[in-house]
Amino acid sequence: MTTLLSLLPLLLVLGLLASGRASALVAGLAGLAATLAASATLVLQADGPAAVALLFRREVPAGLWLSWHVIAIIVTGVFFHRATLARGGAGGGTLGADPLEASPRRLFAVCFLLAPFAESVTGFGVGYIIALAALRRLGIGGIPALLLGLYSQSLVPWGALAIGTTVGATLAGLTPGELGLSSAVLQIPIHAMYLFLYWRFAREAGVAVPALQKLDDALWTALLLVLVWMANRFSDVEIAAAAPTAVLLGVRFWRDERPDGARLRATLRTAAPYVVLTLTLCATRLVAPLRDLLKPLWALRPFDNQPAFAPFYAPGFWLLSIGLAVVLMARAPLAKVAAEAARGAWRACAVTLAFVVMAEFYVGSGMATSIAEALRAVAGRGAALGVPLFAAVGGFLTGSGAAANAMLMPMETALARALVLDPAWIAAVQNSVTANLTMLSPIRVSMGAAILALSTSDAALYRRAWPLALPPLLTGVAAVLVLLFHL
Template identity: 25%
Template sequence: MIETFLSFLPLFSILSLLFLFKKSSIFTGMFTLILTALLAHSPFFHKSTTALLHPMVKTSFTTFMILYILFFGILLFYLMEKAGAIKKIASFISLSTNDRIYQVLILSLGLSPLIESVSGFGLAIIVIAPILLALGFNGIQAALLSLISLCAIPWGTLALGTIIGAELSNVDLDMLGVGSALMSFPLYIYFAILVCTIAAGKREVLKRLPEIIFVSLVLSSSILLCNKYISVELAGLFGSLITIIVVFTLIKIRNKTPDISSTEKLTFIKNISPYLLLTFVLLTSRMIPSFKENLNNTFNIKRENYDFELPLLYSPGFFLILSCIFATILFKLSIPNILDSLKLSVQKCFPVILTTFLFIFIAEIMATSGMIHILSNFAAYSFGAYFIYLSPFIGAVGGFLTGSNTASNTMFIKLQTQTAAEIGSTPLLAACTQNVSSSMIIMINPSRVTLSTSVCKVEKHENIIQKKMIFIVAGTLSVLALEIFLFSLCV
């Protein structure tokens, strides 16, 4: 019994420091890391100091893989922002139609997922919230719409959190991607109806419900097909681009397209071309077997002792580097702009990487010392077959507290999958539930809400927005719980 109590202490430390004492993620990670190491070294777990060296090295390798993708994803965003490309893309999309339903579908289910898929960490809010305000939405509407638009986070930063989740849980990445996409189908319908209701009201939504559902299915189907037949990393980027194209097609069919000159169209293509290049090179590397094999076997860092492999030229990080170089040349960015973009990327990246390292290290120590195994046994004994219904709420806690699918998966995905195995459930279902619930609940993370209210200049109404988002998140968790129930009936 004492081992179970001590095993729970690291999780209790994380929850209490973040939620009750409002400490930063870095402080929480450092404090909990020290606590976890001391517990592992205690007579109850019998781990020597040298035994902790293995999880530390393994954590370092995993963190480097994250850094390789994350830094260049953020850098691409800042390079394009310095060039004015992001504003021009947003302006073109927002001015392409006066129809509020189409406007919000393009921005919330198209542009926002596009930016999150490449850069992540809430940067899409900074882009679409000002556009919504310029289109005549009030501050509260703009804040809510920008938060709900963070709906493609399982594939944010080229599916970084999903990749780490698959690696830590020993679940096949393609299966985790496909499972997460299937689980997201009803959620995208839910989010599409929500954003359109906020934008245009219930009556307009009821009139055009089939059209709204169709667009949500385009996004979810595109993401699913890309996960299944192309690559998990490309799914969010591919799905958002397809959605933008489809909505533009619907606008044209309904004859609601303002006069847009050929020059403006070419300018739009130029501004979005770094994303198009990224999509093309990723697609090529995943679809041509010989090219894929050569990239995988060239500059491949392998450490079998730590179950680590990073093919530098096959990783999304390499293609992000190419896109960054392309953007720099295309927009003729000056040296000061490049240096400033690098500086901003380091500032944005450093706390995220440090926090991720700390949480992964904590999880690795807990796994090595047997704490995860003890907790999974306890959860299996306490909840039995009903544990799987608790799974979405565990993922939600991780997403809410950390604001990162990568960090949340690091904390909880091993516990989820091991407990699922203990109770005779499917570890893949637990991993998908963790991945999706963690991602979708990030839209209510305090830092995201604060960012949205700040950009929309409605800081005084932050509590109102937080309460509204709580109801939205409650609906999200209810949908996930219903999905699990229906799955259990089919098995």
Template identity: 30%
Template sequence: MQVLWSLAPILLTLALLLTKLPAWVAPAAGALLAAVLAPTVFGVDPGALGVAVAGGVPTVLEILAIIAGGITLSRVMEYTGAHQRLGQWLSAGAGPSIATGLLMVHGVIPFLETVTGFGVSLIVGVPLLIGLGYTAFRSAVMAVLALTIGPWGSMAPGTLLGARLGHLDFQQLGVTTAVFNLPASLLAGVVTVLLLRGSRGTRFDAGPARLAPWIGVALLSGVAQWALILGANLLVGTAPAGALGTFVLTAAWLLVVRRGRLTPGPGRDVVPYLTLMVGTVIGTTAESALALSGPLSVVGTPALWAFVAVGVGVRLLHLDAAGRRAVPGEAARLWVGTAIPNALYVAFGLTLSAGGVSGALAGALSGMGESYLVAVPFIAALGGFITASNTGAMALFGPLQMDTGAALGVPPVWTNGLHNAAAGWGIIPGPARIQVAHGMAAGSQTSEMPGWAVSRGALFAVLFPTMLAGIVLMSVMGWFLLPR
């Protein structure tokens, strides 16, 4: 009977997500029901539950600050025209070729996602791709495919939450997540090539590119993205790893596309993003090396460097008076719509874990034996699909996955890493991402454009099988790699 009660908060949340109620209602209702069941069904002391949930407040505040910084930075870059100028700089290097597509899918757009997060990069990425000459449909699909970087989006608040929920080392969790993220990187590249088949390899080519060699190039590009992010996690830490890895790959692809010439460069327009990336690397390194704690540990949080980057952008890019008036209000509206539901999902996850709900479900699921490990990525992908956020998916199912894995002898850092990677990939065919990509591309659709017209159904028809293939591959990886 306890198992049935333990399912109730999750089922209630999933049911409410299917309604037209505001996004915050589902996690709030789930958290409230879990809090009621904790003392009445699972015998958890209300005081102990309150202490456990209160202990997560610093993590919630840090996540909210990271989201606020990333969104504000994206608005400053938009209002100063920096995003438009960066797009023009990229388009000067090559036209709508396969090489340029891989540059955008494995480099530019994932980098933008790491410094903004929560799908904000689609707002920039789709217009950039259309400006490069791709059709509206291809632009929308490639922009969503580029979100291979989910666990490191917005400097990895979801991964940070997973570390805090499971009392894990943040960097170790980043490494295990990176290991399992390989299928996402590979499939994004391969599907991009299939989408662009018949296109030229580079704008200097005399004819259409042959498919098989470019599939090989896509696989190499995907392996390079995976290896760079894994290496960055090992060398500089998890928060900046996605930004650093995709920045290096962007530079490498630009050298290929521009035939070894990067000049003239983007100039000051890229400085705010570099400030965020370099500042986070230096800050996290200093925090670890000097064992900083208390107020001094703020130097290691991406939230600080996001707002430093905002200040740099305002001054260096000369945000005008109209922009200074518009940015705070627009950023605040976007923040409320994104941050409040995420904060409630964190509270929901903490209540599930501390209230005995997660433990009861884990006990039941562990009865499946090792076959449960095959299901871990599918459960995670469901969480990503319905919450449209690694943070939300981690809060929703992370404690359950770690508890069940531990019951089967799997170290939580490995179960959580697999969950984190799969949740990030599960987001791509979700309604939230498709809605944004479609909205940004639909206005550019014309009757002269070849191939499919952009529509939500057409996007789902490509993105859902791609996501499913990645989750199957992650499941196979988990079966062979999870230690037990």
């Protein structure tokens, strides 16, 4: 009875999302209500009314505090994007308007550098929007553009300044850096398989990639992955994708385009908000005196097991500050930009709040542990193979690494402990698989179809796009098998 009651909120959420008749917000609110009722019932039966009151007094503030870290990025990230749009130009002036030849080099830079950079800085599909604009500038449209645009989501464990990884790490009892580093290791085989699929999609889009260029693509992919790993190892997880993609994007532009002084100055002017933001975030994380000044300044940490919030160190402060500067310099109506940002952000904020508070109650009431023990009893050590499948379903249905981690991480790390497996690597499998599967979520695919004005059915789109699910799924299953046979 305890296990069934613990499972019901999760099953309710998955059922509502899978039905296609409920949004992520409706499913999250329904799941939260069911979780509150189930946790209160179980704690009441075990420990009485006083324990229920204590549970709510402890977990509601903890869930709100963890949600705030995500919401601060959502709101300021959307505001920053709206500010760059108000400044003018496609994708906030980063892409230009003149058509370009769809060369293999340019296509690789768009799919693996430009679009993932935009997604890592702002998140929430902004990188996808910029990718589609760039692909259309290269003369690529239709289903090929939709498929290649999905590569904007290929570094989503660090998307939106790694808010999903931060949430997952907190719920798994890890630091964001620890989870980011192990996720970077898993991203190596995932990205290698993405590259092979990319060559096939490029050929279908009419951009054949010759053998020598494939070698070039492979070397740049390896360099990108090494830099992502190093950024996680030696810096903060928030810039672990933004900094490497920005650096390589600049080097690629110089190598491939050979810009003269006028074009270089024009490119820097249009990309200025992103350049300033990246340099600022890197400086606050890599320049020791500045980091040591800002990180403890007015820092708040009301919960020992939750991350601190330092207002002048938080990425949201710089997203907001630079966004405000962009609006003022462009003489755009600030009230209009702020209103557009609020309309664009509120739903994602509400979804995050619902799922994160739901996760806190799963942990605090012992429901996650109850499910893990039941899975272990039924399937033994083989239950661990369900982790990548759960993660894939969560990422696909929610379209959000933060929401999927909040929904599943407590249960899966509890399962790891029950099976005497390393919870840190199980958390990395959950984080990597769920984040990468968000690229195929109905939210992303329908967004691409709407932007490209495709009349193709969803079934036809997924018949072409489904191979993108294989790299994270195969990597996740392989990682779990290594854990099982290593012990």
